[in-house]
Structure formats: structure tokens, C-alpha cells
Amino acid sequence: MTDPFSRRHFLHAAGAGAASVWIPRTVHGYTEAEVRKMAFNERVEEGISKWDLDTPCLIVDLDRLEGNLDRMQTTLARNGIASRPHAKTHKCPAIARLQVATGSVGICVAKISEAEVMFEHGIEQILMTTVNVTPRKIRRAMHLKKWCTGFIQAVDNPANARDLSAAAAEAGVVADIVVDVDPGGHRSGITAGAPALELAQLVDTLPALRLRGLLCYDGGAQHVQAFADRRTRALSSLEGAAETLVQMNRSGLDTRVFSGGGTGTYNIDHETPGLTDVQVGSYVFMDAQYLALGGAHNPDKYDDFAPALTVMTTVVNAQYEGLATTDAGAKANTINQPWPIIAGETGMSYTAGSDEYGSIRYGDDASRIYAVGDKLELIVSHCDPVVNLYDQMYGVRGDTVEVIWPVSARGKSV
Amino acid sequence: MTDPFSRRHFLHAAGAGAASVWIPRTVHGYTEAEVRKMAFNERVEEGISKWDLDTPCLIVDLDRLEGNLDRMQTTLARNGIASRPHAKTHKCPAIARLQVATGSVGICVAKISEAEVMFEHGIEQILMTTVNVTPRKIRRAMHLKKWCTGFIQAVDNPANARDLSAAAAEAGVVADIVVDVDPGGHRSGITAGAPALELAQLVDTLPALRLRGLLCYDGGAQHVQAFADRRTRALSSLEGAAETLVQMNRSGLDTRVFSGGGTGTYNIDHETPGLTDVQVGSYVFMDAQYLALGGAHNPDKYDDFAPALTVMTTVVNAQYEGLATTDAGAKANTINQPWPIIAGETGMSYTAGSDEYGSIRYGDDASRIYAVGDKLELIVSHCDPVVNLYDQMYGVRGDTVEVIWPVSARGKSV
Numbered sequence: 109m110t111d112p113f114s115r116r117h118f119l120h121a122a123g124a125g126a127a128s129v130w131i132p133r134t135v136h137g138y139t140e141a142e143v144r145k146m147a148f149n150e151r152v153e154e155g156i157s158k159w160d161l162d163t164p165c166l167i168v169d170l171d172r173l174e175g176n177l178d179r180m181q182t183t184l185a186r187n188g189i190a191s192r193p194h195a196k197t198h199k200c201p202a203i204a205r206l207q208v209a210t211g212s213v214g215i216c217v218a219k220i221s222e223a224e225v226m227f228e229h230g231i232e233q234i235l236m237t238t239v240n241v242t243p244r245k246i247r248r249a250m251h252l253k254k255w256c257t258g259f260i261q262a263v264d265n266p267a268n269a270r271d272l273s274a275a276a277a278e279a280g281v282v283a284d285i286v287v288d289v290d291p292g293g294h295r296s297g298i299t300a301g302a303p304a305l306e307l308a309q310l311v312d313t314l315p316a317l318r319l320r321g322l323l324c325y326d327g328g329a330q331h332v333q334a335f336a337d338r339r340t341r342a343l344s345s346l347e348g349a350a351e352t353l354v355q356m357n358r359s360g361l362d363t364r365v366f367s368g369g370g371t372g373t374y375n376i377d378h379e380t381p382g383l384t385d386v387q388v389g390s391y392v393f394m395d396a397q398y399l400a401l402g403g404a405h406n407p408d409k410y411d412d413f414a415p416a417l418t419v420m421t422t423v424v425n426a427q428y429e430g431l432a433t434t435d436a437g438a439k440a441n442t443i444n445q446p447w448p449i450i451a452g453e454t455g456m457s458y459t460a461g462s463d464e465y466g467s468i469r470y471g472d473d474a475s476r477i478y479a480v481g482d483k484l485e486l487i488v489s490h491c492d493p494v495v496n497l498y499d500q501m502y503g504v505r506g507d508t509v510e511v512i513w514p515v516s517a518r519g520k521s522v
Numbered sequence: 523m524t525d526p527f528s529r530r531h532f533l534h535a536a537g538a539g540a541a542s543v544w545i546p547r548t549v550h551g552y553t554e555a556e557v558r559k560m561a562f563n564e565r566v567e568e569g570i571s572k573w574d575l576d577t578p579c580l581i582v583d584l585d586r587l588e589g590n591l592d593r594m595q596t597t598l599a600r601n602g603i604a605s606r607p608h609a610k611t612h613k614c615p616a617i618a619r620l621q622v623a624t625g626s627v628g629i630c631v632a633k634i635s636e637a638e639v640m641f642e643h644g645i646e647q648i649l650m651t652t653v654n655v656t657p658r659k660i661r662r663a664m665h666l667k668k669w670c671t672g673f674i675q676a677v678d679n680p681a682n683a684r685d686l687s688a689a690a691a692e693a694g695v696v697a698d699i700v701v702d703v704d705p706g707g708h709r710s711g712i713t714a715g716a717p718a719l720e721l722a723q724l725v726d727t728l729p730a731l732r733l734r735g736l737l738c739y740d741g742g743a744q745h746v747q748a749f750a751d752r753r754t755r756a757l758s759s760l761e762g763a764a765e766t767l768v769q770m771n772r773s774g775l776d777t778r779v780f781s782g783g784g785t786g787t788y789n790i791d792h793e794t795p796g797l798t799d800v801q802v803g804s805y806v807f808m809d810a811q812y813l814a815l816g817g818a819h820n821p822d823k824y825d826d827f828a829p830a831l832t833v834m835t836t837v838v839n840a841q842y843e844g845l846a847t848t849d850a851g852a853k854a855n856t857i858n859q860p861w862p863i864i865a866g867e868t869g870m871s872y873t874a875g876s877d878e879y880g881s882i883r884y885g886d887d888a889s890r891i892y893a894v895g896d897k898l899e900l901i902v903s904h905c906d907p908v909v910n911l912y913d914q915m916y917g918v919r920g921d922t923v924e925v926i927w928p929v930s931a932r933g934k935s936v
Contacts, residue, residue, distance in 0.1 A: 160658070162656070162658050162659060162662075162936045163656075163936065164935050164936065165936065196877065196878065218877075218878045219849075219878070238838065238849070238878065238879075239838050239839075241836065241837075241838050241894050241895045242576070242577075242836055242895055244574070244576050245576060248576075264839060264841075265839075265841060265894060267894070268894065290842075294842035294845055295839070295847050295876070295879055295881065296838065296839050296847055296879065297839075298841065299841075327876060422655065422656055423655075424652065424653050424655055424710065425653070425678060425679075425709070425710050425711075427678075427679060427712065427713075428704075428708035431708055433709050433710055435633075435652070435935075436935075438856075438907055439906070439907055439910050439935050440935045442852075442856070442857070443856070443857060443858065444857065462709070462741060463610065463632075463906050463907060464610065464632045464633070464652065464935075465652075465709055465710065467709065480655050480679060480681070480682065481655045481656055492853070492877050493852055493853055493877060496853050496911070497910070497911075497933060497935070498933065499933050518933075519911060519912065519913050519932075521578050521849075521850075521853050521854045521878075521911070522576045522577065522578065522579065
């Protein structure tokens with residue numbers, strides 16, 4: 109572990125440590141962030157043990173992450189479809205680059221601001237799965253398209269298609285478009301069949317748009333408990349889009365993209381005729397919500413992928429019988445259900461219901477009792493919103509911090 | 523509204539817009555952030571209408587915020603106690619400065635990283651209401667204390683007091699300490715009476731610590747539905763601390779601080795003998811959780827303070843009967859209950875259960891029906907964790923953006 113005091117001495121030697129004044133915003137050419145880093149040692153060095161990290165912090169086990177990437181690619185290759193992983197899960201360009209480097213055809217994003225960040229960090233093939241409907245966001249999308257030729261965006265209503273074409277023409281670009289088809293949940297997308305086909309035809313005729321196919325995502329299907337039920341629901345909810353695809357092909361439209369599915373249905377979605385790729389997200393990290401499902405091979409646990417993401421926390425109070433309090437509450441975990449799982453322990457439960465504190469309750473069969481200062485790791489409840497709370501994640505190999513990855517698209521909800 | 527294209531032209535004129543390359547990290551002395559701002563126009567200018575902001579975004583009504591500050595100070599002054607507002611709610615140095623400027627004796631923080639950010643932005647009187655128990659965090663606290671003479675921290679167990687004293691001595695500082703007394707929830711704090719008194723005496727004798735009093739916070743008391751029940755619970759949960767205070771005074775210990783209470787009990791806490799200040803947080807913003815309570819004067823609604831904080835969102839799908847979908851889901855709102863309230867409308871409900879999308883359901887008596895592109899404002903469910911999702915908040919006067927405040931301590935959960 110790096111001694112923070114040596115950094116502090118360096119700072120003082122640089123002239124920032126005058127006795128009566130606070131460290132100024134910029135010191136001898138250092139940025140505010142660099143000064144703060146030196147002053148407070150907020151960023152630690154790669155190479156230290158994860159057990160020396162200040163908590164709460166987000167940890168990703170690199171062996172497990174790599175195993176999950178490999179497992180996904182192997183299965184999809186066998187089934188003849190591609191992965192187009194959703195970056196809304198990790199918000200992390202480094203992981204997006206790993207996905208592309210290991211065979212994904214590109215990434216998905218949910219927001220235009222995520223697309224901007226991912227492109228800025230070197231990702232070229234980006235499918236935005238939601239619509240841009242305001243003039244400002246449409247202009248942002250067209251400006252991005254100017255630079256990011258691999259940017260494709262969704263459309264789900266005719267008026268929006270016309271707005272996009274007008275903005276694309278104004279920006280001097282041709283915008284690549286997929287039609288978002290409603291799987292039946294009426295959350296996003298246009299109705300499968302005639303309405304979707306007509307929208308596709310409209311996109312095809314509009315001067316500054318270029319039709320690239322369709323997408324259909326049923327979020328609810330991903331978390332159906334039993335694998336057989338999940339399969340039935342997933343295939344059923346994609347049926348309308350598959351029929352629309354046939355109609356689009358008959359009409360001579362471009363359907364090179366038919367994207368859908370996710371981590372819960374990655375080994376089901378290829379059964380839908382014509383589907384080209386799955387928008388898998390959570391498989392890189394896994395979480396308690398997915399682990400609670402049944403898998404194709406294990407009805408009691410969805411263990412196709414290994415839990416790679418944890419929140420590390422420290423016990424701050426252990427003086428009351430049957431209880432311990434940690435420093436990781438709702439602001440470090442979200443309040444999604446089920447509650448986080450304490451990694452490697454049995455006979456205890458974790459609650460993250462209060463903003464700043466987590467609570468451990470011990471059963472009679474608790475595998476250990478914590479003391480103040482002890483650290484533990486939590487398998488998070490729902491990975492996407494938890495990652496969105498952290499500015500960085502610590503990539504560890506065993507116990508050693510190998511890399512610190514900025515969560516560059518954190519908070520990019522616009 | 524500023525035309526983003528003019529900024530873009532400026533950028534191009536500056537030489538960054540060569541046709542075949544992406545905008546580099548630094549351009550002619552501009553930082554990456556500045557370049558991105560110019561390229562994507564992510565930050566808007568003060569002076570535009572709030573209705574032109576990209577969504578989802580966080581909006582604070584400045585008239586209401588100022589009214590809430592005034593209402594709190596007036597009431598507390600009448601009751602003879604002070605406010606020491608909790609910055610964990612707003613995470614925003616600008617609001618902390620407003621609070622101090624309008625009479626607060628200082629601020630509270632929940633984490634050492636929040637204390638560092640607040641001090642860095644000019645706040646001098648900071649009470650950290652939780653404990654630092656690891657060697658790294660204790661060193662950070664002592665380093666902060668070196669510069670921030672008004673920093674006070676909590677302790678709730680004897681071993682930690684000894685650790686703090688050793689670290690303070692090593693750092694060449696005397697650390698100011700309050701004893702955290704458990705109100706009965708066993709979440710944090712030491713048991714009132716003899717254990718707390720003995721800890722206070724220990725702190726008083728340790729060479730590098732200086733006792734400053736005690737704190738006692740009952741989070742659960744804040745949200746008791748009926749005012750009379752809330753009063754009973756709040757006064758009861760502070761009784762042990764009040765008795766401890768008497769014992770500390772009898773022992774000749776320093777008790778200049780006796781801090782407790784919050785927004786739900788701000789007009790109750792002064793009845794506890796010896797209490798010096800309340801750690802009010804949510805009053806600046808209010809939220810749906812507080813509005814659902816009863817107040818001292820209105821049993822049906824806690825309307826002592828005006829809802830000043832909203833999330834603005836845009837309708838992205840309106841093609842299905844009885845429904846509309848927005849761009850503000852769980853990542854923009856959290857999933858706290860009750861769900862957000864649609865400001866100014868009746869006969870409709872909002873759900874933020876999915877990560878990226880919000881859902882509006884219309885009743886038969888809905889006050890309006892939204893079209894795609896329409897914007898609306900949500901009174902958030904629970905203000906603290908929602909603010910923690912955003913990098914900035916837009917301060918508006920009427921409909922006009924008057925100021926953009928960085929949420930500088932966002933994500934500072936360490």
C-alpha cells in the first residue's frame with residue numbers, strides 16, 4: 109500500500125502547505141483534481157490489496173469478468189448470433205472495449221449522452237436503443253453521427269422519423285435507423301405488423317435516413333423465474349417483431365439488424381427466426397436478481413455466469429447483539445430487491461434501507477461475527493443502478509488491484 | 523436558448539474539427555471537459571428557460587429554496603436552537619454556503635469525503651456525524667483537521683477513541699470529538715447513560731482529543747406519520763442522550779454541542795433540554811416522503827416547507843391508450859416509495875420502476891394527456907439519494923435558469 113504521507117510531503121514540498129491557508133485551487137501547474145489527489149490521497153495506486161481500499165467501493169473480479177465474456181461469446185457463436193452488449197449496465201468504456209475486442213459487433217446505449225461518452229473513448233459501433241424526441245437531443249444525435257459513422261438510433265413513431273430526417277439533412281448526415289417494435293409491454297416501440305412495417309417504409313423513403321432493421325426488447329422477460337417459462341415468454345414477445353421482419357424482407361427493406369434479448373434469455377433468443385444479436389448487459393457482472401432465477405441447467409440458481417461485481421464495505425458499529433452496521437447503505441447499493449448478498453458468508457442477511465448505513469443481521473448459524481473495521485463484500489442486488497452510483501471501479505485479480513476503471517458514463521441519463 | 527451550432531463553429535474555427543479525426547482530448551489549451559462542452563453543448567447557459575433543458579435533469583426552485591431556509595431559521599430562532607444542516611441531502615457547496623450565510627452554525631456531513639469536498643469549497647464548520655474506523659480514513663480525517671480547524675467528528679466506541687487520539691498525535695493535531703449516543707435503534711452510537719459517559723470521559727482524558735459534546739439522531743422518528751406520534755417518539759428517543767448530557771455536565775465535561783433531530787422534528791427537538799442544534803436536511807428541497815406526513819398545523823400534509831426540488835423529464839412514447847413513457851426511470855429517480863408526484867397535475871400516477879424509463883398512468887380524471895416531446899416535473903420521492911445521481915442542479919427563478927450548481931459531493935460515499 110502506498111503511504112499517503114509521502115504524497116502529502118510532496119505536496120508540501122511543492123509549496124502548497126503554508127500553515128494558515130487552505131490548498132488553493134491550482135498549485136504550480138497542478139489541476140485542482142491533482143492537488144486534491146495529493147492532498148487527500150483519494151485515488152489509490154494499482155497494486156495495492158483490495159482490502160486496503162476506502163469503502164464503500166465498487167470491485168470487479170477480472171478473472172470472473174473475463175470468464176463471463178468468454179462464456180457469452182462461446183454460447184452465442186454456437187447458436188449463430190452475435191452480441192451487442194448494453195453499455196447502460198457498466199457505463200465503462202474499458203469494459204466496452206473488452207467486449208468489442210472479444211467479438212461483440214458493437215455496443216448498445218440507452219441515452220445520447222452515453223453514446224457520446226462511449227464514442228469519445230473509442231467505441232465506433234453504437235446502437236442507441238431509445239428514441240431522441242426533442243430538438244436539442246436530435247441535434248446532439250446528428251452531431252454525433254457526423255463523427256461516429258457506426259451510430260444507429262431507434263425510432264418508434266412517424267413524426268419523429270420526419271424530425272430526424274430534417275435534422276440529419278440540416279447537419280449534412282444520413283442517419284442510420286432501426287425501428288423499435290413493442291414486444292407487448294407498451295413501454296416503448298411501435299406495434300408489430302402493419303404499423304411497424306409502415307414506419308420502416310417511411311424511414312426508407314425519407315431522404316436523410318437509412319433503414320438498418322429493427323429491435324425489440326422485452327425487459328420483463330429477462331427475470332421470469334423458471335427457465336421454461338422464461339423461454340415461452342421471450343419467444344412469444346419476439347413473435348410480432350419476427351413477423352414484421354418477414355414483411356420488411358418481402359418489401360425489400362434493409363433488415364441487417366434484428367436486435368433483442370438480454371442476459372436472462374441469451375440462450376433462448378436465437379430460436380427467434382432472423383434475430384441477429386442480443387443486447388446482453390448484466391452477464392458481465394451478474395447480480396442477486398439474476399442469481400435468484402433458474403437457469404437452463406440449474407433450476408435453483410442462474411449460475412451460467414459468475415458474480416464478478418461487489419461493493420466492499422466496512423463494519424462501523426458492532427456493539428449490539430445480533431447486529432452490525434456498515435458504511436454501505438442505499439447510496440452505495442440502491443434499494444432494489446432482493447437485498448445484496450454477503451459474499452462467502454452464510455447465516456446472515458444484509459439490508460441497505462437507510463441512506464448511509466447498511467445493516468447485518470446474524471442468524472443462529474452465522475458463519476462469523478464481524479468486529480468494527482472488518483471489511484466484507486456484497487454481491488449487488490441489481491447491477492445497473494449500482495454501477496451508476498460510482499465514479500470508478502477497481503478491477504482486481506485475486507486480492508490485488510490491477511486496474512482502476514473510470515465509470516465514464518456514470519450519471520449520463522440525458 | 524444558446525445555439526449549439528455557434529459553439530460548434532467556434533470549435534471548428536479553433537482547429538478541432540478536421541474532417542476525418544475525432545475531437546482530440548485537448549485542443550489549443552482547452553481541457554477535455556471544455557472541448558466536450560463545446561462539441562456537445564452538454565452544459566447550457568444560465569438564462570435559458572428550464573423547458574429547454576435536456577432531460578432528465580434536476581431543478582431547484584430558488585424562491586422556494588430561499589423560503590424554506592427562511593422558514594427554518596425563523597422557527598429555530600424562536601425556539602432558541604440553531605441549525606446545523608446536513609449536507610448529505612444536497613451534496614452541494616453552494617447550498618451549504620447559503621445555509622451558513624443565513625444563520626446556520628455549520629453543516630453536518632455523513633462521510634469523510636463529503637467533509638473534504640465541503641471544506642475545499644469554503645465551508646469551515648463541519649460536523650461529521652458518523653465514525654471513521656479504518657486507519658486510512660482516520661488519517662484522512664486528521665489531515666483534514668490540520669487545515670479545517672472547525673472539523674468535529676463522532677466517536678461511538680472506546681477503541682476508536684484511542685485510535686483517533688494516536689492518529690491525531692501523529693498528525694500533530696488535536697481532534698474535536700462528539701460522542702454519538704444511540705437513540706435506541708442500535709444502528710450507530712453507544713448506549714446512553716454510563717457507557718456514553720465513560721466514553722466521553724475517556725475522550726476527555728486522551729491527549730490528542732478534545733471533547734465537544736454529543737449527538738443523537740433518530741432517523742426513524744423523522745417519518746412517523748402523525749405529528750403527535752412523531753413528537754412522542756422524537757422526545758422519547760432523545761431522553762437517554764439528554765440524561766447523558768446532565769451527567770456529562772455534572773462531570774465537568776465540555777458539552778457545547780448537543781446535536782440531533784431533523785426536518786420531521788425541527789419544531790419538536792427544542793423541547794429536549796440542552797439540545798443546541800438540529801441536523802435538518804430535507805427541508806431545503808422537501809420530497810414526496812415528507813409531504814405524505816402530517817404536520818403540526820395540517821394533519822393531512824406536511825406543508826411547513828415548499829417542494830423546491832424536481833426532476834424534469836420528457837415524454838418519449840404516447841401511442842398507447844392510458845399510458846405514457848418518459849425518459850426518467852430508476853436511474854433518474856431511485857425506486858424509493860411513494861413514487862414521485864407529477865407537479866401540478868391530478869388524476870395520473872408515475873412509476874420509476876424500470877432503469878431508463880418512467881411510466882405515467884392516466885386515471886379517468888387526468889388533468890391532461892401528454893404528447894411525445896412534452897416535458898413535466900416530478901417532485902422526487904426521497905431527495906437525498908436522488909440528488910446523489912446528478913452532477914449538477916439547475917437553479918431556476920420562475921422558468922428561467924439563474925444558476926447551475928455542481929453537486930460536488932455527489933458519489934462521495936467513502
